[in-house]
Amino acid sequence: VARTLRRSLQAIPHVSGVNNHMGSLLTQQMLPMSWVMRELYRYPLYFVDSRTIANSVAGQVAAAYNVPTLTRDVFLDHEQTEEFVDQQFKLLIQKAKENGTAVGIGHPHKVTVDYLAKHLPELDKQGIAIATVSGLWAMRNGNLEMFAEGEKQPVTPMVARGKED
Structure with missing residues (x-):
């Protein structure tokens, strides 16, 4: 899962975040969501949970990895x-x-x-x-920036936190 996500992210260099939409099976499982959130934290990217299933753990796991997250209403x-x-x-x-x-x-x-x-x-x-997602996240979080100044960079293996592939 992590390798597939990493390759997909690297194919879109100016990506800001990701969203699940057909990931009901994935978003209800702690371990796979941990792999996803660890990757998102490395770059850093946000996560929007479509809540395609009621028992999604995506938000909980995102919080554990300090990944900014929003959930579909x-x-x-x-x-x-x-x-x-x-x-x-x-x-x-x-x-x-x-x-x-x-x-x-x-x-x-x-x-x-x-x-x-x-x-x-x-x-x-x-x-x-x-x-935008980042603007909405800021409104919900005391106008904080999602990422520290200069932290957000194009997604490449060279700028990711922890460069193992």
């Missing part, structure tokens, strides 16, 4: 109808207003892309802003 489009995406988008906005922030995850399905193209421009009128 709402899936926008696991049913691909405009009505469902609308319902989920409204739920996402409600959660953001109640909690100050919310993480929504969607796919590049036509219904989702079309819906978001129409409705994202309306968010400003509602006092809602789109944020």
